[in-house]
Amino acid sequence: MEEGSNLLTAHQSFTEVRMSQKVDYDIGKYLDRLYEVYGEIDHAYKESAVYYGFSCKGCEENCCDTVFYHYSLVEYFGLLEGFEKLTEDLKDRSLERARDYVRELNRHRGKESLIRIMCPLNYDGLCCVYENRPLICEIHGLPGELHHPVKGREGFEGCSRFGKTNEKDGEKVIDRTPFYTRIATLESQLRREMGYLIKFRKTIAEMLIDGDLL
Numbered sequence: 576m577e578e579g580s581n582l583l584t585a586h587q588s589f590t591e592v593r594m595s596q597k598v599d600y601d602i603g604k605y606l607d608r609l610y611e612v613y614g615e616i617d618h619a620y621k622e623s624a625v626y627y628g629f630s631c632k633g634c635e636e637n638c639c640d641t642v643f644y645h646y647s648l649v650e651y652f653g654l655l656e657g658f659e660k661l662t663e664d665l666k667d668r669s670l671e672r673a674r675d676y677v678r679e680l681n682r683h684r685g686k687e688s689l690i691r692i693m694c695p696l697n698y699d700g701l702c703c704v705y706e707n708r709p710l711i712c713e714i715h716g717l718p719g720e721l722h723h724p725v726k727g728r729e730g731f732e733g734c735s736r737f738g739k740t741n742e743k744d745g746e747k748v749i750d751r752t753p754f755y756t757r758i759a760t761l762e763s764q765l766r767r768e769m770g771y772l773i774k775f776r777k778t779i780a781e782m783l784i785d786g787d788l789l
């Protein structure tokens with residue numbers, strides 16, 4: 576998933592979030608640690624991409640049109656911080672696209688793997704919140720594995736383009752475990768601080784629409 580060019584250059588802080596009518600939370604410390612993890616994922620991804628000679632450039636099967644659900648509040652706030660850096664015009668257009676996305680998605684709930692809807696933050700094949708995109712957006716595409724303490728090892732083959740173009744043995748696998756573990760730790764600390772117990776499961780489009788309501 577490639578980098579877009581619509582980010583504002585000036586840094587805008589997004590460290591306080593109002594979750595109710597009464598309480599503000601300082602989430603900056605969680606976001607700083609989240610971005611450290613993102614930086615390490617980026618490094619692991621690039622190292623693997625170099626090994627395989629893999630690139631998303633020119634791919635006609637943009638994976639940003641796959642329906643992914645995201646499960647963490649901390650990544651939700653990370654995404655919203657990226658969204659806040661966009662121009663007002665781009666934010667408005669993205670929210671409009673997000674509403675269209677959810678309307679389309681609602682017609683296919685339960686059969687998400689069968690449909691393709693472009694993410695409202697993808698413009699001309701480029702992600703406009705590249706630095707703040709969630710873990711799955713960062714790591715999708717190349718072979719990976721996840722070691723779950725109960726379920727054991729789960730393998731990921733990489734995207735269809737990788738399957739079609741790769742000629743190497745596939746031995747280089749990105750271990751997602753430390754990244755997931757650290758984000759899960761942040762998530763539980765943040766939730767504890769906020770007293771937030773509700774299950775989180777949202778597409779990017781739903782995150783944007785909900786973010787507009789905060």
Ligand code: SF4
Pocket residue numbers: 576577638639640694695696697698701702703704705708709712779
């Ligand atoms: S946030 Fe949307 S546009 Fe950006 S990488 Fe993820 S799916 Fe693609």
